[in-house]
Amino acid sequence: MPRPLMLLVFIHKDLSDYKTGELFENHFNWLSDEFEALSGRPFAIIFIPPSDAPTLSDHSYKIGIPEQALYDWYLKVEEQKMTYTSGSYDDHTRKFLLLTRDNLNSSTTGIASPKGYCAISSIRSNQSPAHEVGHMFGATHEDYEVYYNAGGTKPSWRRVQVFPRSEEMPSASATKTGKTFVIISKSTLETL
Numbered sequence: 001m002p003r004p005l006m007l008l009v010f011i012h013k014d015l016s017d018y019k020t021g022e023l024f025e026n027h028f029n030w031l032s033d034e035f036e037a038l039s040g041r042p043f044a045i046i047f048i049p050p051s052d053a054p055t056l057s058d059h060s061y062k063i064g065i066p067e068q069a070l071y072d073w074y075l076k077v078e079e080q081k082m083t084y085t086s087g088s089y090d091d092h093t094r095k096f097l098l099l100t101r102d103n104l105n106s107s108t109t110g111i112a113s114p115k116g117y118c119a120i121s122s123i124r125s126n127q128s129p130a131h132e133v134g135h136m137f138g139a140t141h142e143d144y145e146v147y148y149n150a151g152g153t154k155p156s157w158r159r160v161q162v163f164p165r166s167e168e169m170p171s172a173s174a175t176k177t178g179k180t181f182v183i184i185s186k187s188t189l190e191t192l
Contacts, residue, residue: 004042005035006094007133013050013057014101015123020047023099027129035137041093056080059098061120066104066111073098074118091117095136099129112136 011023028045035043050057056076061069077096098120103109109128112119112135119132 002039002041003093004044005039005137007031007043007045007097008094009045009047009097009099009129010053010056011047011049012059012061012098012100013054015099016050018123020049023047023123026126027099027123031130031133053080056098059120061098061100061104062102064105066108066120069104070111070113070118070120073120074116077118095119095133097121097129097133097136099123114138114140 007028009023009028011018011020015023024045024047032043032045035041048056059069059073059076061073063069063072073096095117096119100120100122101124103122103124104111104120109125110119110121110132112121112132114135115138116136119136121129121132123129
């Protein structure tokens with residue numbers, strides 16, 4: 001059986017007034033089934049409240065430069081991994097998402113490094129968390145077609161299209177402009 005995929009969602013302290021069930025329903029409800037269907041692997045989404053990870057949930061993400069906020073988040077995650085894991089950790093199957101109330105700056109709702117294991121995303125857009133998760137699993141903004149409606153109060157997420165990718169993208173972030181797409185390449189799925 002293939003290794004399971006795991007998304008660890010660290011809830012920022014600025015979201016401590018939100019219920020985990022509400023965050024799951026609004027931003028992640030469909031994600032587990034979609035990733036399982038695409039990858040053929042079990043996919044777990046684990047929410048970590050601020051009280052369970054105070055050093056991670058207080059990350060200062062509104063510093064004006066999203067790339068720096070992501071790098072600082074990566075350093076915190078690395079420290080956490082070194083403290084709590086022993087040799088069996090796999091960055092290809094486990095991802096760390098910091099879920100925040102606000103955008104990183106006036107135009108960036110989230111940021112991730114493609115095929116990396118760290119991302120930050122605001123809940124200002126219902127699509128942004130899934131968008132950044134897609135980047136962590138190798139999705140890009142190129143080579144896609146849109147087969148679903150991202151508008152309205154209940155976006156239709158069930159028709160994510162898979163396309164092959166020819167080259168890597170150096171960085172990616174979601175912005176307030178335009179629609180958000182999560183596309184996983186066939187080659188990425190083979191390596192998951």
